[in-house]
Amino acid sequence: MSSPPWDYIAKLVCIGDSGCGKSSLTIRLCEGRFSPQHDVTIGVEFGSRIVPVGPPHSKRSSTSSAADGGLPEPPRASPPQKHMKLSLWDTAGQETYKSVTRSYFRGASGALLVFDITRRSTFAHVTDWLNDLRAIADPDIVVILVGNKLDQAQPASEDENTTPSKREVTTQEATDWARTNGVLQYVETSAKSGENVEDAFMRVAERIFENINAGKYDLNDRRSGVKGPGPGGAKNVRLSADAGRGMTGGCC
Known part of the structure; x- marks a missing residue:
C-alpha cells in the first residue's frame, strides 16, 4: 500500500533527559496511544505523522448583501490544503548515548526539548541540551520547550483521596526560560492523557x-531538514490529520 501523499517532509528531533516521556510523546502522536511501560531508548527510535499545515482548504459559498442591494459575491478560490510529513527522531536521553544522539541533530528543522515537570533536575539540564543542539543543528532550527507529565502536576483538590500535585517546575519559570533562550514557546503536555501533545508538534510544524514560505530552506538540499515533493508531487491533497501514523524502532 502506497504512503499518503505529502507536500513537505520535515525532520524533528525529541531531546531531553532520560525518563521525561519523549518516547511516550512520539508514540502518542504517531499511534494515538499511551504505553505505561516503555523500554529505555537506545540510540534513536523513529516515527512519522502527516499533518495539515497552513490555511485549510475550505469552500466559500457566495453570499448576497440584501441590505445594500448588492449582487452576490463571486466565489473565491481557496488554495489547496498543504500537508507535511513529520519524520520524528526520538533520541536517547542517557549520558552514555549522548555522543551517538548528537549526530542525529544534523539536518533537523525542528526540535522538541522535553523535560519532566515533576523532576526539577530534568529542567536544570535543558540549557545543556539546547547548547548541544545549537552547536550542531542549523541556526534556524525551530525549538519548542515541552514540560511533560502534566497529568501528575494538577493542583491537589480538597478531596483527601486526590493524589497531591508532584509539580516541581512552575509554568512561569519555564515560560521565562523559553523567552530568555530564544525558544519558540513553552507548552505543557501529558503523553498519558494526550493533552496538548498534538498542539506541541503542530506549533513546530x-x-x-512559515519558514518554507519565507524561503529559509533549500528544498533540494536534504541537509536543510526540509524536503519538497518529488517529480509529480502531491497536489490538491485531501488527507485527515489522523492519516500517516506509524512508528518503528531503531538503534545506534
Missing part, C-alpha cells in the same frame, strides 16, 4: 511551514 506551522513555524517550519
Whole structure:
C-alpha cells in the first residue's frame, strides 16, 4: 500500500533527559496511544505523522448583501490544503548515548526539548541540551520547550483521596526560560492523557511551514531538514490529520 501523499517532509528531533516521556510523546502522536511501560531508548527510535499545515482548504459559498442591494459575491478560490510529513527522531536521553544522539541533530528543522515537570533536575539540564543542539543543528532550527507529565502536576483538590500535585517546575519559570533562550514557546503536555501533545508538534510544524514560505530552506538540499515533493508531487491533497501514523524502532 502506497504512503499518503505529502507536500513537505520535515525532520524533528525529541531531546531531553532520560525518563521525561519523549518516547511516550512520539508514540502518542504517531499511534494515538499511551504505553505505561516503555523500554529505555537506545540510540534513536523513529516515527512519522502527516499533518495539515497552513490555511485549510475550505469552500466559500457566495453570499448576497440584501441590505445594500448588492449582487452576490463571486466565489473565491481557496488554495489547496498543504500537508507535511513529520519524520520524528526520538533520541536517547542517557549520558552514555549522548555522543551517538548528537549526530542525529544534523539536518533537523525542528526540535522538541522535553523535560519532566515533576523532576526539577530534568529542567536544570535543558540549557545543556539546547547548547548541544545549537552547536550542531542549523541556526534556524525551530525549538519548542515541552514540560511533560502534566497529568501528575494538577493542583491537589480538597478531596483527601486526590493524589497531591508532584509539580516541581512552575509554568512561569519555564515560560521565562523559553523567552530568555530564544525558544519558540513553552507548552505543557501529558503523553498519558494526550493533552496538548498534538498542539506541541503542530506549533513546530506551522513555524517550519512559515519558514518554507519565507524561503529559509533549500528544498533540494536534504541537509536543510526540509524536503519538497518529488517529480509529480502531491497536489490538491485531501488527507485527515489522523492519516500517516506509524512508528518503528531503531538503534545506534
